[in-house]
Amino acid sequence: MTDSTALLTDQYELTMVQGALRSGTAGRRAVFEMFGRRLPPGRRYGVVAGTGRLLEALARFRFDDAALASLREHTALDDDTLAWLADYRFTGDVWGYPEGEVWFPHSPLLVVEGTFAEAVVLETLALSVYNHDSAVAAAASRMVGAARGRPCIEMGSRRTHEESAVAAARAAYVAGFATTSNLAAGQRWGIPTAGTSAHSFTLLHDSEEAAFRAQVDALGPGTTLLVDTYDVHAAVRTAVEVAGPGLGAVRLDSGDLGVLAQEVRAQLDELGATGTRIVVTSDLDEHAIASLAAAPVDAYGVGTQLVTGSGHPTSGLVYKLVAREGADGELVAVAKRSPGKDSHGGRKWAARRVEDGRATAEVVGTGERPDDPSLRDLLVPLVRAGEVVGAEDLDRARERHAAVRAELPAAATRMSRGEAVLPTVDA
């Protein structure tokens, strides 16, 4: 294991450096832009997540001895290129949408300016971080919307790669999830963690009662008891007997959750456990959450569908060269012409038009930004001359997302499939 993030990179980034060193173009100033050509089908807005993680990873983007030795052994990179990599430090500038913001087709989420060579090698890492984290955050944001103020608990670690799991917990928190089951997310970013027991704990004991008693002894009566290992209603009765009417919560993890929640609520109330909450889990997605709006559910635990982006596990973000220095030293706008893969040349500014507190358009332009008080600038400095200047507390991103989402048209929170809720317009 190494702290270096430099080899989390596609080989072609480095062969391009070698080619550019050979042709004398490696040092040309260049502007790369990260954007999505479209939202995933049916989605109404995207969510920017990963910014803070990329800034952390950027500081560790160094070709250390182990990395260089591996490149020497496994690739055909030449000595000039390896020497250039050994000295690599990003010295350019990065602007980006602040974390927690929303995005639309062609929003320039990230703008990286430097020499071609120093900026191109960041492509893979930047896209990996944003494509994953934004996919999870977008799903999470819809789930939080569907939950209408009831807390959502992230518990998808077991369904995704062990490091994706940690990043997913972070992205979900940015989008408004209350807690996560993932302990590393607590360690790295102080995200509140939650979790009490699985079915195996009940099965380990000689009776459900013995299991409940063990858990209440260990975690107090405020704990959440899992009541669907055998018979739900018998378990609820036992739970209240063991923990008393001050029992924190019961968890339902199978069956018809809406019907069960009604029955269990009535049973709990009858037993005097009127303050005991009902937590539901079991393959929930935003639609299942929405369908439980009328049920007496107090919290939703979400796993698989959250960490897999609820049908859209990646965000479709790309990182494209939009301008580079010409032979005369001036920046020229560039764009490829491949069919179906349009991109717009030139360095962009971006702003959200907000009128009477309501967002009405995503405005992206290459020329002069109009002096218009209804426009809120979206690009903030993240790195200046190689120094990270955009690091911020994760709670700031979480608050930003809540505020920005509240500003979107009401259609943003509809669960049905639809078009982007804001048009992307040219200034």
Place this chain on the structure above:
Amino acid sequence: MTDSTALLTDQYELTMVQGALRSGTAGRRAVFEMFGRRLPPGRRYGVVAGTGRLLEALARFRFDDAALASLREHTALDDDTLAWLADYRFTGDVWGYPEGEVWFPHSPLLVVEGTFAEAVVLETLALSVYNHDSAVAAAASRMVGAARGRPCIEMGSRRTHEESAVAAARAAYVAGFATTSNLAAGQRWGIPTAGTSAHSFTLLHDSEEAAFRAQVDALGPGTTLLVDTYDVHAAVRTAVEVAGPGLGAVRLDSGDLGVLAQEVRAQLDELGATGTRIVVTSDLDEHAIASLAAAPVDAYGVGTQLVTGSGHPTSGLVYKLVAREGADGELVAVAKRSPGKDSHGGRKWAARRVEDGRATAEVVGTGERPDDPSLRDLLVPLVRAGEVVGAEDLDRARERHAAVRAELPAAATRMSRGEAVLPTVDA
């Protein structure tokens, strides 16, 4: 950053330890089993991947000072539990399907035996590794089948979390992919890496010709030139002019790949570049690969659909307690009764029935394994008394997968949706 993998864990694993320590059941012998209740819809077989990664991660599963400090700060775990975690070493046994094997509903991919407490805390990490890696390998295996001997290149790093990307490259290699774009996969496991250039390299230069010349100067005429930045046919002409008829390959990344490949093949042949290969990329999945079977394509580059499991980004594997010591010291089979979430109690043996070189059934039993020469045992020792004994070279897993897949009924390689190609039967 820390080398410890211990906090890549759901909080409930540790609160269960606390409860079991309190009730005196933490030291009961227990058998956990990892299995899938079903294959992802339409899939005909699963692929076991992640075994080697889990064994690496297991060796680093230690609650170090930083982990303990975080647990003390962020959770309500008590001193007894923290002391137990500080001393944690897995001392039990693990058996598993060897990496590269295939699996079917209820195949016991992994069997973990130890005390309840030492075995339960491995649940999250084990599932994270297997659910991810097996999902990618299953998609990769279908793609390799569809490619009918033409090499597949893994290039999905930009579409998934940066560490998932490395694991995905490894899983794809196990399933038969030839190379990966991911440099860390080369560093960690010696997987062959590939990659030459993106559109930005062409756009950086003052002309396509200048870009091609730079690349050929830097990487030799055997390189792969990307020919769809502007006009494909003009680019192919330029490419052969610059590199000569010994040009290694051209890459097509947009448009109607079947038609374009035909045209480009004819053009290359006419230019005398009869040995120049055609590599196609652009959102390929197994169906797109199959549809190009008749086109003069020499290699497939696959990204998004590979790393997202081609519609099934996770494998649906669960880790369940199937037996534990009772008060009398004997192992008892246990299983929960939650509706729709069946599991079968008891420690299993598993074998594949192979008759005349053709697999005919997945045989899973809890009793005595019959003495039947048509049964090939599937569980091998991975960890004995805490010591890893099942580590193996990655190429061994890759060879195993090719051999095992060749043994499956012909329906296994059909692209259409279908049922599991082998029945899982009780002995």
